[in-house]
Each structure stands twice: as structure tokens, then as C-alpha cells.
Amino acid sequence: MSLAALATDMSMSLRARRVAAVAAEFANQVDRDARFPEEAVNAMKVERLLGVQIPLRFGGESASIEELAEICVVLGQACAASAMVFAMHQIKVSSLVEHGCESPWHMDFMRELAARQLLVASATTEGGIGGNMRNSICAIDVDGNTCRLIKDATVISYGAHADVIMVTSRAHENAASTDQVMTVFRRGQYSLEKTVSWDTLGMRGTCSDGFLFKGEAPAVQIFPKPFAEIAAQSMLANSHLLWSAVWYGIAADAVLRAQAFVRAAARKAPGSQPPGALRLAEAASLLQLLKANILSGLKVYADAKADPDQLSSMAFSVAMNNVKLASSETILTIINQAMIVCGIMGYKNGTPYSLGRHLRDAHSAQLMISNDRILGNTSTMLLVQKPDTSLFG
Amino acid sequence: MNETIRELLAKLGGLPVPVTDLADDADLYAVGLSSFASVQLMLGIEEAFDLEFPDSLLNRKSFASIAAIEQTLTQILNSKEAA
Numbered sequence: 001m002s003l004a005a006l007a008t009d010m011s012m013s014l015r016a017r018r019v020a021a022v023a024a025e026f027a028n029q030v031d032r033d034a035r036f037p038e039e040a041v042n043a044m045k046v047e048r049l050l051g052v053q054i055p056l057r058f059g060g061e062s063a064s065i066e067e068l069a070e071i072c073v074v075l076g077q078a079c080a081a082s083a084m085v086f087a088m089h090q091i092k093v094s095s096l097v098e099h100g101c102e103s104p105w106h107m108d109f110m111r112e113l114a115a116r117q118l119l120v121a122s123a124t125t126e127g128g129i130g131g132n133m134r135n136s137i138c139a140i141d142v143d144g145n146t147c148r149l150i151k152d153a154t155v156i157s158y159g160a161h162a163d164v165i166m167v168t169s170r171a172h173e174n175a176a177s178t179d180q181v182m183t184v185f186r187r188g189q190y191s192l193e194k195t196v197s198w199d200t201l202g203m204r205g206t207c208s209d210g211f212l213f214k215g216e217a218p219a220v221q222i223f224p225k226p227f228a229e230i231a232a233q234s235m236l237a238n239s240h241l242l243w244s245a246v247w248y249g250i251a252a253d254a255v256l257r258a259q260a261f262v263r264a265a266a267r268k269a270p271g272s273q274p275p276g277a278l279r280l281a282e283a284a285s286l287l288q289l290l291k292a293n294i295l296s297g298l299k300v301y302a303d304a305k306a307d308p309d310q311l312s313s314m315a316f317s318v319a320m321n322n323v324k325l326a327s328s329e330t331i332l333t334i335i336n337q338a339m340i341v342c343g344i345m346g347y348k349n350g351t352p353y354s355l356g357r358h359l360r361d362a363h364s365a366q367l368m369i370s371n372d373r374i375l376g377n378t379s380t381m382l383l384v385q386k387p388d389t390s391l392f393g
Numbered sequence: 394m395n396e397t398i399r400e401l402l403a404k405l406g407g408l409p410v411p412v413t414d415l416a417d418d419a420d421l422y423a424v425g426l427s428s429f430a431s432v433q434l435m436l437g438i439e440e441a442f443d444l445e446f447p448d449s450l451l452n453r454k455s456f457a458s459i460a461a462i463e464q465t466l467t468q469i470l471n472s473k474e475a476a
């Protein structure tokens with residue numbers, strides 16, 4: 001890495017740290033009141049983190065997925081909901097960057113996003129379809145230069161706070177359920193009628209309410225590529241890697257809290273091994289496994305990006321699915337270990353060792369595109385795909 | 394080969410339209426080929442032609458249309474002969 005690149009890299013993570021300080025301050029309140037983390041998201045805008053992924057030529061900083069993942073980790077240690085808002089926004093931006101660079105409307109929109117730090121939300125989940133995002137019931141109606149869409153969007157994180165929502169649908173009235181497109185709708189081009197409230201166990205600050213979405217916009221705002229390609233070539237990897245980075249952040253903070261607990265005990269009784277020390281060592285080992293899982297996923301993605309055929313291959317899908325499955329399961333084990341280490345001080349709210357929020361937030365990981373659904377897809381692919389058993393392959 | 398592919402597609406593709414209506418270059422995913430059905434189709438083809446798809450050809454492009462499947466198969470059969 002050149003010195004100049006290192007300098008911007010450092011400033012990016014420094015900026016993330018400043019946002020994290022704000023996010024940490026309000027994390028408990030955001031969680032308790034299930035409210036949007038507006039202080040943290042404003043700080044992201046002030047630090048200009050919402051536009052970092054946009055290419056330099058459109059006014060962004062061409063941030064890599066590695067840099068984005070690092071920001072997710074830093075934020076995840078402070079407030080999982082804020083970190084997840086950042087991750088979900090960047091996942092949508094990745095679709096623009098990967099698939100919008102030849103469409104004049106989408107290029108202009110990227111310029112504006114970077115300049116004005118617009119926040120982008122996502123509406124893939126649909127009533128009657130659930131998390132099976134490669135299928136839609138609703139269809140977009142293209143009438144001359146205008147498109148119209150009505151969607152029963154049962155989960156749109158920060159839908160009420162976003163500047164933009166990207167919505168999937170069938171490509172036209174007669175299209176098959178898998179023949180989908182994604183359309184960018186800007187605030188003012190849609191109405192949202194709240195249908196379901198987001199009063200959940202964890203990730204409460206993502207405010208992922210359900211809405212009846214009704215939009216009308218110029219038809220040029222439809223992505224020119226089929227959603228199937230967008231899903232396979234940018235969303236799959238970006239979602240699983242950036243979500244995993246957020247989850248790693250939650251688990252890492254839990255391990256730090258457990259370690260602080262053990263160290264405090266050790267200082268009080270020098271010469272004897274505190275009771276939780278062994279479990280802490282176990283949790284640290286699992287945390288390293290989780291980190292390795294994400295790092296190897298990032299490498300697989302970097303390699304595949306150089307070769308479009310590989311990006312749409314089964315081997316790649318299986319690898320990304322595996323990153324998600326392993327991360328979402330391992331964090332629960334790690335945080336549970338940390339909870340056992342801290343005992344009642346971890347179970348209680350309002351102590352320096354509290355882990356209730358971490359554990360509750362972490363429970364969303366297995367459901368965020370159900371692990372059973374992902375296992376089902378992988379198991380189908382494994383009927384023909386042969387795993388690469390080499391170490392560096 | 395084209396005929397066998399069409400037969401298997403009709404049996405395993407789960408498409409909402411008759412396969413006879415499809416041109417060789419019709420986009421099968423747009424017509425409604427799901428990822429589950431595409432794997433079933435691959436298994437059917439492996440069985441019918443007694444071959445195995447190498448990992449490098451297991452991507453969306455290889456199964457995007459009847460013509461693409463034919464091309465993929467020809468590629469595998471040729472490399473089999475060469476071996």
C-alpha cells in the first residue's frame with residue numbers, strides 16, 4: 001500500500017472512530033426506545049462516510065469493501081443498529097457502483113449522493129414472499145417514460161428516515177416471479193403507509209417497519225440490468241461480508257467486556273486465576289475464527305471480482321453463503337461465553353459489562369435472510385458443485 | 394442434443410410456458426427458470442449425457458438459454474474427447 005493510500009485509509013478509520021464515539025453514547029437509548037440512531041447517522045454525514053464508496057470521478061472516495069468492512073467493525077463495537085444502518089446503506093450503494101456506471105441517470109445520482117450524503121434504504125422483502133428476495137409478486141408498470149410500483153414491503157429498515165429507497169419487483173406485468181428489476185425511488189417520488197411496527201428483541205434502532213410502498217418515477221431510474229445479476233454479482237457478497245463485519249464488531253466488543261471483567265478480578269486477587277479466564281480464552285479463539293472467516297470471504301470476493309464468470313459461479317455463491325452462516329452462528333456462541341464470564345454483571349443492564357443488548361442484537365443474524373433458507377440454497381448447489389479442498393485455492 | 398435438452402427442460406425446468414414456444418436463444422431465467430430447477434436440469438443432463446459439469450462452467454451464463462446449454466455441453470464433450 002502506498003503512503004498516500006495508507007493516509008486516506010487511516011483517516012477513514014479515524015472518521016469511523018469519531019462516529020463510533022457518538023454511536024456508543026446513544027446506543028442504550030436507541031435500543032431502549034427503538035428509535036432511529038439519528039446522532040450517529042448525522043455523524044456519518046458530517047464525516048462524509050455515506051458517500052465513501054462512490055467512485056472518485058463521481059465525487060466519492062472509491063472506498064473498497066475492505067475499508068467498508070473495517071468501518072462496520074468499528075461501528076459494530078459501539079452500536080450494532082447504527083453499524084447495520086451503515087452496512088445496509090453501503091450494500092445498496094454497491095449496486096449503484098457495480099451496475100450503474102453506464103447509465104447516465106444513475107451516474108448523476110451517484111454524484112448527488114456523494115455531494116449531499118443521501119441515505120439509501122432497501123425494499124426487497126415482500127408480503128407473501130418473505131426473505132426469498134429472488135422472487136417478487138409486485139410488478140413495475142412502465143408507461144412511456146414513467147414507472148409506477150406498489151409493494152407490500154413488510155420490512156424496510158429506516159424506511160421513514162431514508163432519502164432514497166431501492167425497490168425490487170417483477171420487470172413487467174406478465175413477467176415470471178424471478179424476472180425482476182430494481183428501481184431507485186427518491187423521497188418525494190413515493191409514499192409510505194406504515195403497516196407493521198418494528199418492536200423487536202434486538203436491532204431495535206434499525207426501525208425496520210413494514211410499509212405499503214407506492215412510487216412513481218421516471219422509468220430511467222430502473223436499473224438497466226436484471227436484478228438477478230445485481231443480486232448475484234454485488235448484493236450477495238456485499239450483504240454477507242458487511243453484515244458479518246457488523247456482527248464481528250458486536251462479538252468483539254463482548255469479548256473486550258469479558259476481558260475487562262476478568263482483568264478486574266485478576267487485579268483484585270493477584271496470584272490466582274479468575275474463574276472466567278478459561279472461557280475468555282475460548283471466546284478469544286472463536287473470535288479469531290470469525291475474523292478469519294470474514295477475511296477469507298473478502299479475499300474470495302476480491303479474486304472473483306477480477307473474473308465476471310467466477311462472480312456468477314456456484315462456487316462463489318456457496319463461499320459467500322458459508323461466510324454468512326458461520327458468522328451468524330459463531331457470534332451467538334462467543335457472546336454467550338462472554339456472558340458466562342461476566343455472570344450477573346453481564347446479564348444486568350447498565351453495568352460496564354452489560355451484554356444483553358449484544359446478545360439480543362446478535363440474534364437477528366440468523367434470521368436476516370433465514371439461515372435455513374440459505375442452507376437450502378447451498379444444499380441444492382452442492383448437488384453439482386464440488387468444494388475446493390485446497391488451502392489457498 | 395438440442396432435442397434432449399428441450400425434453401429435459403420440459404421435464405425438470407418447471408417453466409410456466411411450453412418449451413416448444415421457446416427460441417434457442419430465449420433467456421431461461423427471464424422465462425422463470427429458478428436456481429433450484431437449473432440444478433435439477435444440470436443433474437438430468439449429467440445423467441443423460443454421462444458427464445460432469447466442471448466447477449468453472451457452473452455459472453448463470455452456462456444455463457442462460459438452450460443455445461448456451463448446448464454450447465456448454467459441446468465444450469465439455471470436446472474436452473472429454475481431447476483427454
Ligand SMILES: Cc1cc2nc3c(=O)[nH]c(=O)nc-3n(C[C@H](O)[C@H](O)[C@H](O)COP(=O)(O)OP(=O)(O)OC[C@H]3O[C@@H](n4cnc5c(N)ncnc54)[C@H](O)[C@@H]3O)c2cc1C
Binds near residue numbers: 122130369
Ligand atoms: C435487522 C433486520 C433488518 C432488515 N432490513 C431489511 C430491509 O431493510 N429491507 C428488506 O427488504 N428486508 C429487511 N430485512 C428482512 C430480511 O431481509 C429477511 O427478508 C427477513 O429477515 C426474512 O423474514 P422471515 O423470517 O419472515 O421470512 P422467510 O424468509 O420467509 O422465513 C420464514 C421462516 O420460514 C423458514 N423458511 C422459509 N423458506 C425456507 C426455505 N426455502 N428453506 C428453509 N426454510 C425456509 C425460515 O427458516 C423461517 O423460519 C431485515 C431483517 C432484519 C433482521
